[in-house]
Amino acid sequence: MKKVSNAYEELKPFLERAQAFSTARILFEWDNETLAPRAAEPNTTKVVGTLSGEYFSVITDEKVKELVRRCRQEKESLGEVESAVVRELAEEIERLECIPPEEYREFAELTAGSTGIWARAKENNDFESFAPVLKKIVEYSRKFASYRAKEGQRLYDVMLSDYEKGFDIETLDRFFGTLKERLVPFLKKLTESGVEIDDSFLTGDYKEEDQEAVGRFFAEYVGFDFDRGVMAVSAHPFTTNLHNKDVRITTSYNNRVDDSLFSVIHESGHGIYEMGIPDELTQTLVGQGASMGMHESQSRFFENIIGRNEAFWIPVYDRLQKQFPGELGDVSAEQFVKAINKVQPSLIRTQADELTYSLHVMIRYEIEKMLIEEGLKVEKLPEIWADKYEEYLGVRPRNVSEGVLQDIHWSQGSFGYFPSYALGSAFGAQLYYFMKGKMDFEGLLKKGDIKTIREFLRENIHRYGKLETSRQILKRVTGEDFDPGYYTDYLTEKYGKLYGIKAE
Numbered sequence: 001m002k003k004v005s006n007a008y009e010e011l012k013p014f015l016e017r018a019q020a021f022s023t024a025r026i027l028f029e030w031d032n033e034t035l036a037p038r039a040a041e042p043n044t045t046k047v048v049g050t051l052s053g054e055y056f057s058v059i060t061d062e063k064v065k066e067l068v069r070r071c072r073q074e075k076e077s078l079g080e081v082e083s084a085v086v087r088e089l090a091e092e093i094e095r096l097e098c099i100p101p102e103e104y105r106e107f108a109e110l111t112a113g114s115t116g117i118w119a120r121a122k123e124n125n126d127f128e129s130f131a132p133v134l135k136k137i138v139e140y141s142r143k144f145a146s147y148r149a150k151e152g153q154r155l156y157d158v159m160l161s162d163y164e165k166g167f168d169i170e171t172l173d174r175f176f177g178t179l180k181e182r183l184v185p186f187l188k189k190l191t192e193s194g195v196e197i198d199d200s201f202l203t204g205d206y207k208e209e210d211q212e213a214v215g216r217f218f219a220e221y222v223g224f225d226f227d228r229g230v231m232a233v234s235a236h237p238f239t240t241n242l243h244n245k246d247v248r249i250t251t252s253y254n255n256r257v258d259d260s261l262f263s264v265i266h267e268s269g270h271g272i273y274e275m276g277i278p279d280e281l282t283q284t285l286v287g288q289g290a291s292m293g294m295h296e297s298q299s300r301f302f303e304n305i306i307g308r309n310e311a312f313w314i315p316v317y318d319r320l321q322k323q324f325p326g327e328l329g330d331v332s333a334e335q336f337v338k339a340i341n342k343v344q345p346s347l348i349r350t351q352a353d354e355l356t357y358s359l360h361v362m363i364r365y366e367i368e369k370m371l372i373e374e375g376l377k378v379e380k381l382p383e384i385w386a387d388k389y390e391e392y393l394g395v396r397p398r399n400v401s402e403g404v405l406q407d408i409h410w411s412q413g414s415f416g417y418f419p420s421y422a423l424g425s426a427f428g429a430q431l432y433y434f435m436k437g438k439m440d441f442e443g444l445l446k447k448g449d450i451k452t453i454r455e456f457l458r459e460n461i462h463r464y465g466k467l468e469t470s471r472q473i474l475k476r477v478t479g480e481d482f483d484p485g486y487y488t489d490y491l492t493e494k495y496g497k498l499y500g501i502k503a504e
């Protein structure tokens with residue numbers, strides 16, 4: 001019989017307390033973005049600050065640190081889940097403790113004001129007012145990374161591994177290098193082909209209540225369980241999870257029907273991942289998706305590989321027509337599928353199509369690397385940004401608002417975050433090719449059988465929570481290490497067919 005670790009038993013009540021504080025904080029954050037009255041924010045911010053402080057003091061309690069040390073000595077008596085929880089806890093302690101409290105407070109004050117300064121700069125098209133703040137944020141981020149860098153590790157590597165363990169500059173250079181080499185010339189060929197796709201009918205008098213009705217239908221159709229989840233409206237769509245029986249998605253509505261429709265399917269993908277976490281993991285430190293990138297792999301899998309697939313629409317396109325007889329009654333399923341896959345190189349990442357999306361991310365990766373590792377001056381950002389857009393996407397921003405100031409991330413000090421967006425799509429494509437070898441993927445979609453596909457993902461990915469890294473998951477499931485070639489194959493095959501062109 002296996003000996004029970006006494007230290008782990010003693011650790012449990014601390015972990016439960018920490019979990020309760022973080023759940024409460026997350027619930028307030030959700031509420032702030034959805035239902036809370038506008039005036040509530042300053043008062044709620046105080047409550048959230050207190051909850052974060054309590055979480056911090058539980059996790060960094062001397063007793064907790066001692067118990068972590070003892071758990072490591074009693075390694076043999078820990079099960080797989082317990083070992084993973086102790087590993088995550090040790091990492092969390094290191095993250096929270098490595099920064100001197102004084103510097104941490106200064107940085108928190110800086111970033112508390114910086115998103116406001118960024119938002120005004122963006123509104124006024126004025127990079128100069130944001131540049132000095134951004135410079136300070138870069139300095140702090142480099143300093144904080146240096147506290148955690150292992151010998152010989154580069155600072156940007158430390159930042160990257162915060163979002164995606166197992167990925168560093170070397171791996172990402174190879175990834176984005178493949179994208180650059182294969183997608184940039186392919187896109188050029190596509191835009192020069194002269195093929196025009198009409199998507200004008202996607203914009204129109206699409207009533208909000210009708211959009212909500214189809215949103216709920218498609219969320220449920222792909223497998224979002226409304227007994228364990230809810231859907232609300234917020235300025236930008238997102239997913240929040242409290243545990244595997246309380247998962248919340250949001251969407252927003254405008255006069256383009258595909259915006260809310262695909263954001264609902266995307267967030268449903270995030271939600272289905274969290275609903276697939278087993279009871280034994282939920283409400284622990286390993287009871288969430290494996291990583292940012294693995295999460296994006298699931299949401300983008302549902303949104304693009306399933307949702308923008310021609311076969312997906314065969315059994316359900318008439319459901320959409322029934323809701324919008326005036327707008328889509330005369331539009332064939334074939335026309336609709338072409339329209340939702342239209343490629344249009346543009347300036348704004350969040351509005352990008354499936355093919356060009358990762359090129360937006362590649363630009364940010366290249367610039368971050370220059371900022372953190374190569375001493376690029378903040379003042380040079382607007383020009384470098386515009387040059388890269390022109391080179392890779394063939395479009396040049398007319399001003400900084402639609403250029404370097406469009407994303408909130410840098411104003412919050414989130415360097416190393418962007419690559420996960422593109423990695424997720426690439427993980428999804430690798431999984432897709434593997435699954436095609438195991439099942440008649442498009443045949444299942446044509447029959448309206450999403451369940452078989454979803455069950456595969458749950459069984460092979462979701463139920464592992466954070467027990468493995470994204471790279472370990474890919475290896476276990478597909479038998480291969482991460483290979484970006486699948487992603488470029490997927491994109492050039494799909495869009496080559498749609499636009500009638502061949503990849504090099």
Ligand code: ZN
Binds near residue numbers: 266270296299
């Ligand atoms: Zn997402």
